[in-house]
Amino acid sequence: MDFANASCTEFVTVLASNAPVPGGGGASALVAAIGTALGNMVGSLTVGKKKYADVEAEILALKAKCDQLQKDLLAQIAADAEGFAPLAKAYGIPKDDPNREQILEDATLVACQVPMKIMELCCEAIDAIAVFAEKGSRLAVSDAGCGAACVKGALQAASLNVFINTKTLKNREKAEEMNRKCLGMLETYGAKADGIFESVKAGFFQ
DSSP, X not given: OOGGGSOHHHHHHHHTSSOSSSOHHHHHHHHHHHHHHHHHHHHHTTTTOGGGGGGHHHHHHHHHHHHHHHHHHHHHHHHHHHXXXXXXXXXXXXXXXXXXHHHHHHHHHHXXXXXHHHHHHHHHXXXXXXXXXXXXXXXXXXXXXXXXXXXXXXXXXXXXXXXXXXXXXXXXXXXXXXXXXXXXXXXXXXXXXXXXXXXXXXXXXX
């Protein structure tokens, strides 16, 4: 199935089944794309308005960036499925096969790559949403807050799909390197997304 082009019903149905993919990685990519699009919508509702003429060029550039981010995130749904396939196959290798351990190690490293990429894209999306929240149309600022919340959730979800694999790596130096990178993104961009959400929320009680 082409998950990026499947209907919402089809995607959720397969996600809930015992099929190996999509899983947490693919789901986090989709949620991140949705969150990015919510921020991007704020930009769409900002351009062309006289009130925001002074930021129009910046918003237009940011919208183009988010258009690409959305495409890149949706592409990670299939990429995650492809990245998990070698690991799923490796688990089926007989335990007495002398090559099993190395094949598993290599496949586990591959399985980490897409969730880490999703996290990196989430960080870029949160940076963009921060600008939409600050400079975009006040009539749509709630959507920027929604977008930040969605992308933060996707960032956290993708990290767990890295950590479940780094836990089993024999190369602990490589595992800890990836863990540090993921934890850094969680700390920095989780806090940034929270800041966007709290700022948007506070605006409704002033």
